[in-house]
Amino acid sequence: MSPEAQTGPATQIANDLRAAIANGTLQPGAKLPTVRDLAEQYGVSRNTAAKAIAQLSNEGRIVTRYGSGAYVREAHPVRRVGQDRYAKSNWANSTVEVYRDERHEGEPAEQQGTQTQEVTLLSADERVAQALGVEVGADVYERDRIMFRDGKPTHLVTSYYRREDVEGTAIIDSRPGMAGSGGSFAILAERGLAPDEMTEELFARMPTVEEMVSLDLPPGEPVVEQWRTTRTAEGRVIEYAKGVHPASRFVWSYTFKIPD
Amino acid sequence: MSPEAQTGPATQIANDLRAAIANGTLQPGAKLPTVRDLAEQYGVSRNTAAKAIAQLSNEGRIVTRYGSGAYVREAHPVRRVGQDRYAKSNWANSTVEVYRDERHEGEPAEQQGTQTQEVTLLSADERVAQALGVEVGADVYERDRIMFRDGKPTHLVTSYYRREDVEGTAIIDSRPGMAGSGGSFAILAERGLAPDEMTEELFARMPTVEEMVSLDLPPGEPVVEQWRTTRTAEGRVIEYAKGVHPASRFVWSYTFKIPD
DNA sequence: TAGTGGTCTAGACCACTTC
DNA sequence: AAGTGGTCTAGACCACTAA
Numbered sequence A, B: 001m002s003p004e005a006q007t008g009p010a011t012q013i014a015n016d017l018r019a020a021i022a023n024g025t026l027q028p029g030a031k032l033p034t035v036r037d038l039a040e041q042y043g044v045s046r047n048t049a050a051k052a053i054a055q056l057s058n059e060g061r062i063v064t065r066y067g068s069g070a071y072v073r074e075a076h077p078v079r080r081v082g083q084d085r086y087a088k089s090n091w092a093n094s095t096v097e098v099y100r101d102e103r104h105e106g107e108p109a110e111q112q113g114t115q116t117q118e119v120t121l122l123s124a125d126e127r128v129a130q131a132l133g134v135e136v137g138a139d140v141y142e143r144d145r146i147m148f149r150d151g152k153p154t155h156l157v158t159s160y161y162r163r164e165d166v167e168g169t170a171i172i173d174s175r176p177g178m179a180g181s182g183g184s185f186a187i188l189a190e191r192g193l194a195p196d197e198m199t200e201e202l203f204a205r206m207p208t209v210e211e212m213v214s215l216d217l218p219p220g221e222p223v224v225e226q227w228r229t230t231r232t233a234e235g236r237v238i239e240y241a242k243g244v245h246p247a248s249r250f251v252w253s254y255t256f257k258i259p260d
Numbered sequence C: 001t002a003g004t005g006g007t008c009t010a011g012a013c014c015a016c017t018t019c
Numbered sequence D: 001a002a003g004t005g006g007t008c009t010a011g012a013c014c015a016c017t018a019a
Helices: A009-022 A035-042 A046-058 A126-132 A184-190 A209-214 B009-022 B035-042 B046-058 B126-132 B184-190 B209-214
Strands: A062-065 A069-072 A079-081 A114-123 A139-149 A152-162 A195-205 A223-232 A237-246 A250-257 B062-065 B069-072 B079-081 B114-123 B139-149 B152-162 B195-205 B223-232 B237-246 B250-257
Touching (some): A009 A046, A035 A046, A046 A062, A046 A069, A126 A139, A126 A237, A152 A209, A184 A195, A184 A237, A223 A250, A250 B250, B009 B035, B009 B046, B035 B046, B046 B062, B046 B069, B126 B152, B184 B195, B184 B237, B223 B250
Parallel strands (some): A079 A250, B079 B250
Antiparallel strands (some): A062 A069, A114 A139, A152 A237, A195 A223, A195 B250, A250 B195, B062 B069, B139 B152, B152 B237, B195 B223, B223 B237
C-alpha cells in the first residue's frame, strides 16, 4: 500500500462511496453511479473511476454486473452453525439427516440434497494419516462433495475415512445422495463406530481460484476452512473432514463450560 | 467479474505467478520480478503488469514494499486458540493472566501487556442490552482494547459489562494494564460472579479501513469477528465481548461431546 | 442500439528504497 | 542516482445488458 495516507482521486472516490454505503445513503441493492458519471463528477479519467469501483468490489462491498452496473451488495441469509447440528437424535434414526436443524423453516428437505459426490481411494498424506491414526501412504477413502441448497452451492466438504471403516458401505458409493447429506454417522454407528466427540478447527483465508469458481464467490469474499475430527467414545478417529464455507453465509457458534 | 474465462494478459501474468508460488518455484520471502521486467517479458504495458501484481496483493499472496519490490508472503506464526485459554486455573489465582497458554515458549509474559485501553460508560444498544439482559439505553461499561505482542497489534477486543458488576473495580480503570490481559475473570469471580459457561460466535469478513490501520493488515487479509458471551453458573451474563482477529494469525479450536 | 463494466496501451509523474 | 511500486491520463476496444 501507499506509505502515508492515501489521498489519490481513486481512493477518495472509493471512500466517498464507502461512506455512502455505510451511512445508508446507498441501500443494499442500490445502483451506484456509473463509471462514466463518476469520472465526470470528480473530473478524473474513466480509468480512475473504474479503479475505485474495483476497489469496493475487492472489499466485498458491492457487486458488479457486466454491462449493467455496480450495486451495493445485498444482505445475505446467514446460517447459524452450532454443535446441535451433530446431535445424535438427528442420525440415530437413520432415515433423517444431519444438518436437519439448519434447514430453513418450511423448506422441503429435498432441496438440501448433495449434488456432486466423488469418492476415491488414495494414499494418506501426512496430515490425514496422523489424524486418522494410520501410516503415511496407507489407503484411505476420500469423499469429495459440493453441497447445494436451492440450486446454489453452499459449501465444500472433503471427508477422509479409514478404509476398513467404510469399505462396502453407502458412504463410499459414488452415486450422489446414497449417503444422504450426513447419513454417514448413522452408517458408522451401525458398524459399532458411533461418533461421540468432535474437534473442529477453523480459520479464515481468501479463496483459491478453484474455490471461487466452485462456490460462485464474488471478489472480496473470504472463506472459512474447517477441519473436523470425529471420534468414538474410545477415542478412535472415524472421520477427518475439511470444509470450505463462504464467510458471509455462516456464523459458527460454540457453547462450552469453562474448563478447570 | 468477467463473464467467461479470464484470459487477459494481466490475468495470465497473475496466474503464472500464482502457480509459481503454489508449486514452490517462488518460495515465501522470494522477490518477484519487477513490474518493468514483467511488462517486457510479456510484451505488455507496465500498467498491465502492475495490475497483475496488485491482484496477487489483493489475494493476500504477496506483499509489496514501496520502492523495493514485491515478495511472496511469509508464513505466519499461527496461534491456536482453544477453550483451554479460559481455564479456571489461569485466573483462579489472580496473579496470573488469561491467555497464558497462548504464550510462545520462552517469551517473557511482560511482552503481552495491553497497550491501549479505553473505558466509557454508554447506553446499551439493542444487541448489547439483549446479551447482557438489561434494558435498551441502560448504562453499561464498554472497554475497548488493542492487544499487542512483540510491539505489534494482534487483535482488538471490545468488552461490555453491566454497570453494577464492574463499578469500582480495576476492570474499568482506564490506565492500561490495570486489569492485565484477562484479570477481569478473577476480579469478577472475587465479586461472586465466577465465569462458568461461554458461547462464542464467529464469522469472517473483510476488514474495515479502520481495522486495517489498527491491526496493520495487508491487503487481502480477512478478519475473524468473534462475539463471546460469558455466563455464571446461574446463567447470568457477566461479559459480552467482540473480538476482531487477523485471519491468518489464528486457528480456532473447539472440542465437544456430540449432543444427544 | 445505446449504455455499462472491464481491459489495455503509452507515457508521465510521484514516493519511496537502496546504494 | 538508479531502481521500483503506485497512480493517473486520454483514448481505444471489447463483452455484455437492456430496451
